[in-house]
Amino acid sequence: MPExxxxxxxxxxxxxxxAGQPSLIDRRIRQVHLLWERSLAWPSPAEFYDWLPGQVxxxxxxxxxxxxxxxxxxxxxxxxxxxxxxxxxxxxxxxAPHHRLVIDLDGDLRLAFNDARKxxxxxxxxxxQSVLGSLGPEPLDEAFxxxxxxxxxxxxxxxxxxxxxxxxxxxGLGNIYADEALHMARLHPxxxxxxxxxxxxxxxxxxxxxxLEEGILRNxxxxxWVYRGGDYQHFFKVxxxxxxxxxxxxxxIERLVVxxxxxxxxxxxxxxx
DNA sequence: CACGAGACCTGTTCGC
DNA sequence: TGCGAACAGGTCTCGT
Numbered sequence: 107m108p109e110x111x112x113x114x115x116x117x118x119x120x121x122x123x124x125a126g127q128p129s130l131i132d133r134r135i136r137q138v139h140l141l142w143e144r145s146l147a148w149p150s151p152a153e154f155y156d157w158l159p160g161q162v163x164x165x166x167x168x169x170x171x172x173x174x175x176x177x178x179x180x181x182x183x184x185x186x187x188x189x190x191x192x193x194x195x196x197x198x199x200x201x202a203p204h205h206r207l208v209i210d211l212d213g214d215l216r217l218a219f220n221d222a223r224k225x226x227x228x229x230x231x232x233x234x235q236s237v238l239g240s241l242g243p244e245p246l247d248e249a250f251x252x253x254x255x256x257x258x259x260x261x262x263x264x265x266x267x268x269x270x271x272x273x274x275x276x277x278g279l280g281n282i283y284a285d286e287a288l289h290m291a292r293l294h295p296x297x298x299x300x301x302x303x304x305x306x307x308x309x310x311x312x313x314x315x316x317x318l319e320e321g322i323l324r325n326x327x328x329x330x331w332v333y334r335g336g337d338y339q340h341f342f343k344v345x346x347x348x349x350x351x352x353x354x355x356x357x358x359i360e361r362l363v364v365x366x367x368x369x370x371x372x373x374x375x376x377x378x379x
Numbered sequence: 380c381a382c383g384a385g386a387c388c389t390g391t392t393c394g395c
Numbered sequence: 396t397g398c399g400a401a402c403a404g405g406t407c408t409c410g411t
Binding site for chain 1: 402403404405406
Binding site: 144188189204221222223224225263264265268330331332366 | 380381382383384385387388389390391392
């Protein structure tokens with residue numbers, strides 16, 4: 107489900123509070139309920155139950171598609187994968203279906219990890235690098251330049267679409283924003299990475315940052331029943347627009363499968379050389 | 380190294 | 396109406 111803009115929106119909501127929800131910063135963890143064991147990637151459930159109570163939430167951040175909780179002793183990391191979500195609830199609320207982990211906090215609040223498809227994972231570790239260490243650069247980082255991207259693209263001989271989805275190449279892009287960025291950059295999803303000119307790399311760099319920034323501005327995209335809150339879905343140019351006219355040229359948007367993922371593009375605006 | 384297929388899961392929508 | 400297939404915002408592992 108969530109890509110960088112959705113994860114950013116969720117993390118910011120937990121950090122700053124939103125729409126009546128209070129911030130979780132400085133809250134102390136009271137109790138933990140792990141309702142689906144496989145949602146916990148690390149450590150063992152016994153250690154998880156032992157370590158968490160008493161710790162205080164210092165900061166809540168995003169790295170790639172991970173939500174990172176800096177606790178007083180450890181780091182709690184959450185990856186929402188396809189259908190995960192983090193909800194703040196009154197501690198008295200009835201347990202919703204698909205809650206996989208519930209963390210009771212002071213102030214009669216709880217943080218709930220809800221995940222219908224059970225793909226999401228949680229880590230609790232003193233060494234967050236062991237989880238985040240293989241991630242590529244943050245596309246919105248000031249230090250990430252078009253020249254960096256050009257160099258990275260030329261270090262591989264790969265199709266652009268799967269390369270952009272590779273989190274060790276660049277952290278945060280998913281299926282929606284990869285398709286949207288490629289369309290904005292007028293690059294075919296199957297273009298080989300090391301064939302890009304500096305100008306094309308510059309365009310791709312600009313497009314990636316622009317679609318992500320617009321996504322964040324819109325609080326992410328809400329497509330089906332999973333995620334609610336954002337409205338970037340109303341601004342898709344190609345994603346899930348198969349057969350509909352391209353807004354640039356009127357050519358019907360086409361869909362193909364690349365790396366087992368639906369890929370949407372305009373055959374006229376994004377020709378394959 | 381690059382790529383495709385299968386696995387992990389549940390829920391919704393589509394096609395007959 | 397019913398029912399199976401296709402599909403969904405992700406990532407890992409294995410085989411070629």
